Amino acid sequence: MERSADGVLEGSDIGSQKDRVVTEEEWLQKWETGNIGFHKEQGHPLFQKYLDVLLNGRSGLRVFFPLCGKAVEMKWLADMGHSVVGVEVSEQALKEFFAEHSLPYCEEPVPEISGAKKLRSASGNISLYCCSIYDLSSSIVGKFDGVWDRGSLVAVNPCDRQRYVSLMITLMEKNSSYLLVTVSYDPNKHKGPPFYVPESEIKSLFGNHCEIKCLQKVDDFSDRHRQWGLDYFLEVLYILKFVA
Numbered sequence: 001m002e003r004s005a006d007g008v009l010e011g012s013d014i015g016s017q018k019d020r021v022v023t024e025e026e027w028l029q030k031w032e033t034g035n036i037g038f039h040k041e042q043g044h045p046l047f048q049k050y051l052d053v054l055l056n057g058r059s060g061l062r063v064f065f066p067l068c069g070k071a072v073e074m075k076w077l078a079d080m081g082h083s084v085v086g087v088e089v090s091e092q093a094l095k096e097f098f099a100e101h102s103l104p105y106c107e108e109p110v111p112e113i114s115g116a117k118k119l120r121s122a123s124g125n126i127s128l129y130c131c132s133i134y135d136l137s138s139s140i141v142g143k144f145d146g147v148w149d150r151g152s153l154v155a156v157n158p159c160d161r162q163r164y165v166s167l168m169i170t171l172m173e174k175n176s177s178y179l180l181v182t183v184s185y186d187p188n189k190h191k192g193p194p195f196y197v198p199e200s201e202i203k204s205l206f207g208n209h210c211e212i213k214c215l216q217k218v219d220d221f222s223d224r225h226r227q228w229g230l231d232y233f234l235e236v237l238y239i240l241k242f243v244a
């Protein structure tokens with residue numbers, strides 16, 4: 001693998017992560033045991049910084065949060081008058097989201113998906129599907145003007161990445177924007193998730209369908225990453241524009 005001047009790996013080798021699989025049960029267990037170091041109680045700084053890029057002056061958008069957890073940004077967007085749709089396998093995560101924001105909600109079945117349910121805020125503008133993202137399609141959830149993908153593509157098992165991206169592309173409206181946060185670290189030193197997704201792979205996964213621009217790389221290295229055995233950890237933000 002090549003290194004840039006600052007010592008950061010730049011190759012497309014994802015090392016031993018290629019075959020790693022995290023099961024739905026393992027994710028549910030993370031929620032049950034409170035092993036959710038990925039959750040950002042104060043929201044994500046890059047969301048705040050680049051929200052205008054996502055919204056592009058538009059109001060009343062439909063914004064999708066794949067693998068949403070209990071991301072607080074869903075509440076922020078709803079408060080701004082947008083409508084939010086999320087999907088998450090952990091019902092606990094979704095219930096914690098509504099409880100922590102004191103939002104009343106109701107539970108509805110999803111006739112198209114056996115075993116799934118939809119938790120909908122009483123105000124109607126937050127709908128969170130409790131099921132696997134792979135159960136969704138545009139005929140069930142419609143299409144979206146915007147996506148916030150943080151902790152999502154990077155949480156998808158590497159063997160499912162193509163399937164995930166193909167599905168996401170079918171959910172994008174014309175002239176929609178997709179903010180994607182990936183992570184960059186030495187994949188030989190940590191097994192993930194989050195998984196390292198190289199820029200070359202972003203281009204091969206999405207490149208035929210949208211314009212891709214890297215907006216920022218930020219150093220996000222912390223004690224947590226040091227404990228994983230890493231010596232650097234970056235977040236990389238892209239804007240994907242699905243033009244007409």
Ligand code: SAH
Nearest residue numbers: 027039067068069088089132133150151155
């Ligand atoms: N995007 C959130 C959560 C990131 S962690 C945030 O930024 O905080 C990834 C989340 O995806 C976990 O909550 C996990 O339970 C959920 N998840 C994993 N596989 C999933 C799948 N196939 N469908 C829906 N949710 C899934």
